[in-house]
Structure formats: structure tokens, C-alpha cells
Amino acid sequence: MYGDEKRSALLMYSAVFTALITVGGWISVPFVVPFTLQTLFVLLAASVMKKYAVVPAALYVMFGTLGLPLFHNGTSGLGILLGPTGGFLIGFIPMAFIAGVFFSKKTRAADLSGMVLGILVCYFCGTVWFMVSAGASLPAALITCVIPFIAGDAVKITAAEMVTLRLRKGGRLLFD
Numbered sequence: 001m002y003g004d005e006k007r008s009a010l011l012m013y014s015a016v017f018t019a020l021i022t023v024g025g026w027i028s029v030p031f032v033v034p035f036t037l038q039t040l041f042v043l044l045a046a047s048v049m050k051k052y053a054v055v056p057a058a059l060y061v062m063f064g065t066l067g068l069p070l071f072h073n074g075t076s077g078l079g080i081l082l083g084p085t086g087g088f089l090i091g092f093i094p095m096a097f098i099a100g101v102f103f104s105k106k107t108r109a110a111d112l113s114g115m116v117l118g119i120l121v122c123y124f125c126g127t128v129w130f131m132v133s134a135g136a137s138l139p140a141a142l143i144t145c146v147i148p149f150i151a152g153d154a155v156k157i158t159a160a161e162m163v164t165l166r167l168r169k170g171g172r173l174l175f176d
């Protein structure tokens with residue numbers, strides 16, 4: 001792809017994935033840390049946009065913090081970023097980058113390693129932030145921020161890999 005074409009694709013896909021991550025946050029089962037589909041769409045952004053998935057992830061956090069109702073259940077603002085789920089929101093940014101870099105290698109092993117590593121980094125940010133913001137111990141934070149989500153996020157990784165293999169087979173690869 002040439003420069004202008006790549007810039008247009010970057011803009012268009014950034015808008016699409018910022019919107020999809022938002023929808024993933026609106027589909028939410030409320031808990032202290034809610035079950036959502038945000039991680040699925042961050043992974044799909046990484047699958048399609050590779051390392052550039054960092055752009056929609058960062059735009060999502062930025063616009064949500066500025067007041068657009070993009071976070072879980074339509075919430076927004078600095079209060080959410082500084083609250084119990086803020087670490088996950090920040091964690092989406094390195095998660096998108098890490099998974100994207102690994103997707104560029106175009107092997108199943110790399111796809112899965114990148115997605116697992118990305119989610120672990122997101123969990124790490126979420127857990128540390130939760131301990132600070134809620135004054136929770138490490139065991140309490142792991143019970144709230146990690147353990148309930150492992151199975152669901154594993155299903156999301158599987159779904160993202162299925163989509164990735166389809167896209168790769170169809171040769172519809174816009175980003176390296």
C-alpha cells in the first residue's frame with residue numbers, strides 16, 4: 001500500500017475499531033470489574049491493524065476520559081480512569097501493541113503468544129491499579145480482576161484467532 005492509501009486505511013480502521021471497542025464495553029455484565037467484550041475487539045483490532053491497533057486503543061481511552069460515554073456500560077471521565085477499572089483501560093494500549101506486533105509474524109504460535117501476553121499485560125495493569133485505587137490485597141485483587149475473566153478471555157482469544165485465520169486465508173491484509 002502507498003502512503004496516502006495507508007493513511008486513509010489507518011484513519012478508517014481506527015474509527016471502526018474505536019467504535020467496536022466501545023460497543024464491546026457497552027455489552028457488559030456489571031461487577032466491580034465488569035465482564036465485557038472490549039478485549040475481543042482490542043484483539044481483533046490487533047489482528048487487522050497489527051501494531052497500529054495502538055491508535056484505536058489510545059483514542060478509545062482518550063475520548064472516554066474526555067467525557068464521551070465509551071467505557072463499560074456507557075460510563076466516561078477521569079473518575080473511571082482513576083477508579084477500579086482504570087488499569088484495564090490503560091492496559092488496552094500495550095495489549096493492542098503487543099498482540100499487533102505478534103500478529104505481524106503471521107504464524108498461529110505467534111498469534112496465540114501475542115494475544116496471551118497482551119491479555120496478561122492488561123491483567124497486570126488492571127490488578128496493580130485495582131490494588132492502589134481500592135486499597136485491596138494481591139489475593140483480593142486477583143479474585144476480582146483476573147480469576148473470573150480467564151475462561152471468557154480464552155474464548156475471546158479463540159474467536160479472534162478464528163477470524164485471523166479467515167482473514168489471512170482470504171489474503172485481505174492491509175497492514176504489516
Ligand SMILES: O=C(O)CCCC[C@@H]1SC[C@@H]2NC(=O)N[C@@H]21
Pocket residue numbers: 025033034035036037038039070071072080085086088089122149152153
Ligand atoms: O470500561 C472499563 O471501565 C474497563 C472494564 C475492563 C473489564 C476487564 S477487561 C479484561 C477483563 N475481561 C473482561 O471481560 N472484563 C475485564
